[in-house]
Amino acid sequence: MMNWWSMGGAAxxxxxxxxxxAHQHHPLRGLLAGAVCGLGALALLALLDPVTGVSLPLTPFTSFTAVVLGVPGVITLLILQLLL
Known part of the structure; x- marks a missing residue:
């Protein structure tokens, strides 16, 4: 049951x-830039983990969120980790 909800949310x-x-002048460039920035933020967070003590586990959910939603997705994951 939970798998269907997560697949629906991802879709x-x-x-x-x-x-x-699709509403941008260069849609592919915008998608790729957001994905690279999201993965870069996730990698930077993992690199600075020993210094800051803040970490996110690398799971399919966190990587999907970083790629699709970019930096705001990584920030949302950090806030959710803080709240939950």
């Missing part, structure tokens, strides 16, 4: 991000 995120990218 909705992909549709929203795709629709927003």
């Amino acid at each position: 909705v995120c992909l549709l929203v991000v795709g629709r927003c990218a």
Whole structure:
């Protein structure tokens, strides 16, 4: 049951991000830039883990969120980790 909800949520995120990218002058460049920035933020967070003590586990959920939603997705993951 939970798998269907997560797949549905992922599909909705992909549709929203795709629709927003379609309204840009260079949609592919925007999607790739967001994905690279999100993965870079996740990698920087992992690199600075010994110094700051803040870490996110590398799971399919966190990597999907970083790639699709970018830096705001990584920040949201950090806030959710703080709250939960």
